[in-house]
Amino acid sequence: MPLPHPSHADPLRTVDPGKQQCVVVGGGTLAVSCCEQLLASGRVVAALLPTDAALHAWGEREHIVRLDSIASLSEWVRDHPVHWLFSVSNPLILPSTLVDDIGCGAFNYHDGPLPKYAGSHATSWALLSGETEHAICWHCLSFPVDAGHIAIRRKVPIEARDTALSLNLKCYQAARDGFAELLSRLDSNALTLEPQDMAQRSFYAKWRRPESGAHLRWSMPAHALSALARALDFGDHYPNPLTSPKLWVANTAFAIRQVHPLRQCSGKPPGTLIGIASDAWQVTTGSTDVLVRGFSSLEGVPYVANELADALALGRGSSLPVLTQEETELARSTLETLAPSEAFWREHLARSGAGRLIFPSPRDHGGQRARATTDWFSPHPVMRCEDPAVVTLSTFLGCIQLEFNQSCVQVGWRIDEAATLSGRMAGLAEIVPLEFQVERRSDFRCHHQSVTRALGLMKQHRTHPRDIVSRYPELKTMPALRTQHPWEIGISLVRSNIGSTNHTLTPTCGVGRVATLEIGEEGRFRWIYDAQQDNRDIIERLNGRMKDRGSFPGSDF
Structure with a gap:
């Protein structure tokens, strides 16, 4: 032709x-x-x-x-x-x-x-x-x-x-x-x-993801499990635009790198742990046994195979979960729903280290640091708004800008969806970056508009798979993203009744690495923070500014 x-x-x-x-x-x-x-x-x-x-x-x-x-x-x-x-x-x-x-x-x-x-x-x-x-x-x-x-x-x-x-x-x-x-x-x-x-x-389609959400289903034949791992191995220096092969155990998803089929067939039910070595687990499948290698967290923190088994109380003869098709398809459909937002999250995560640190570098106290909480405060009602929590969040943004002269503020934002079954099986992030952009010397109206825009983006893009950090080279080089608390300050909306005076020590479960701002439905707020003295001084200054919101330009509209 x-x-x-x-x-x-x-x-x-x-x-x-x-x-x-x-x-x-x-x-x-x-x-x-x-x-x-x-x-x-x-x-x-x-x-x-x-x-x-x-x-x-x-x-x-x-x-x-x-x-x-x-x-x-x-x-x-x-x-x-x-x-x-x-x-x-x-x-x-x-x-x-x-x-x-x-x-x-x-x-x-x-x-x-x-x-x-x-x-x-x-x-x-x-x-x-x-x-x-x-x-x-x-x-x-x-x-x-x-x-x-x-x-x-x-x-x-x-x-x-x-x-x-x-x-x-x-x-x-x-x-x-x-x-x-x-x-x-x-x-x-x-x-x-x-x-x-x-x-x-x-x-x-571009957003299509592998069957089972790339979970290893032990009822599958060995060659199919091997193909799954190989199809998602893009090397260390190229992006993986799909997802990571995953192993589900102890209600947690772990990433794996390789599945090597063996000629041996142990004859045990699929998912039986036959052997444990420093670099691999031997597991039965729907056909021959396989060696599973390259264990890590979804963020890419590597694990030694036998040490991971010990931590999960697994030994020879232990049974790994054999997931149903309904369970794994729940993970797949969740990943496909969120896939169009992956570029948005990559961009925001790549900026996570761009801002100036607010708190001093933590000193090594040789163990778990004490966490302190402030009282709940009811801010001065200076603005009419359908959602008082948004006003409090806007106040926080204004305080950060006035106190530290930052035009781009990024904090950790807690996502409830990650705790659901579909969220856990899909390996969704519980804490994501919430980013505010505002011109320096802006008034309170600008802060409020910036917060409204940022929350709108959170509602649109929801969250991201945790393994996004390990799948893109530009994010692999940012160690903080592999931790449980990548951001200094975290924000958590509390949608329940709040006691009026809670000043007790709390466990290390905040959203932020150093401090977490909890905001109640009525706009009340409190801080949970690392109790070392330098941090306490900064929290007290921020608290003072947030309680005196009338000092912000434009806060009376």
């Missing part, structure tokens, strides 16, 4: 390669490699729409026009002649109006065989399905997504021990070679296109 082109465009044979104007949309080193191949072929890379820093940096070095949105690219294309558009590792969906403005054609790279693995994360889904052969495709951009005629198809073998990382690397090389072939065929006017058989199409 000859290459189609819009009726208003000149046929390709009339366009000299040296005059072909190209646009590249996407990111990563593959997109950079394709740009370099375009230049080497004599074509012109006229503009870029980078979706990450790698392509943006390359374009900056090469002094190429870089656009920041689909809208700006569409406008640029309308004003400039463009012969070819190439979409490479591109998460954006390009509109048909943009594609129609490209003179000769537009191609997209897909990391899987079409039409069988359309959509996202094709390599992981292929491994989960037990495929022994894979492929990459360069296809024409059309609608629906990944449905265009195939221009180049390159087979990629799958070996028994391939992971998502190793298969992605194979696809990377096949994509580079395939792109060189695509350019060569365009030069010789020898490109033929293969229509897809849409009856064979399977589409994997």
Whole structure:
């Protein structure tokens, strides 16, 4: 089938390669490699729409026009002649109006065989399905997504021990070679296109997550458990956009790295712990035994296998929970519901260390530090509001800004959803970052608006899986995120009756690492904090400001 082109465009044979104007949309080193191949072929890379820093940096070095949105690219294309558009590792969906403005054609790279693995994360889904052969495709951009005629198809073998990382690397090389072939065929006017058989199409949505929420179900055969772990192994230096393989024991989800099938079959019921070593557990499955390796918390704190077993009071012959399909599907559906918010939480978590510390670094007291509480205080009613707790939170923001001159304040926010069964099985975070942005020297009205916006975002995005910290390289380098209390100050809304005078010591169960502000339904508040003297002085100053809210500019509206 000859290459189609819009009726208003000149046929390709009339366009000299040296005059072909190209646009590249996407990111990563593959997109950079394709740009370099375009230049080497004599074509012109006229503009870029980078979706990450790698392509943006390359374009900056090469002094190429870089656009920041689909809208700006569409406008640029309308004003400039463009012969070819190439979409490479591109998460954006390009509109048909943009594609129609490209003179000769537009191609997209897909990391899987079409039409069988359309959509996202094709390599992981292929491994989960037990495929022994894979492929990459360069296809024409059309609608629906990944449905265009195939221009180049390159087979990629799958070996028994391939992971998502190793298969992605194979696809990377096949994509580079395939792109060189695509350019060569365009030069010789020898490109033929293969229509897809849409009856064979399977589409994997971006937010889809593995069956069982990636929990190891011991009733499954060993090879399927191994495939689950390998399909979610993206290596230490690349993002894992899906989830971590998990083991459920003692009502807690732990991350694991590897499942190695054995030839041995112990004959015990699935989920029986046969052996414990420093680096692995041997467990029975629906077929042969397996070795489970690479234990860690969902945040990525590593555990020694035998020490973890001891801590959980597990020994040889212990039975690990055999989860039902209903239980694990509850985890999967929860993860899929929250998946669209993952980028929001990544951005906020990455800023968690940006603010100036409010409290001094804790001194080592050689054990658990004492926690103190203040009395409950009823703030001066200076503002009419449907939710007095929001007014108190706005007051807190104003105090932080006045006392410490911070325009961006991030605190820990307790999420009740994490304590539910679905929340625990999905491994949801109990404490998430609540961020306030406000201009310095703002009045109370601005503080209140900032709090209202922040709480609206909390309601929209809810919470995130705890393993997000271990799945993205930029978050792995932030040790505080692996702890139970990443933020100095935490906020907890108390939706129950509060005793009027509670000044007793409380256990270390606050939301914040140093201090927790508890706010009641009627706007009353108290502090729970680390009782060392420097902290006490800061809490007393904040308390004084919060009780005297009338001193804030604009607090009487």
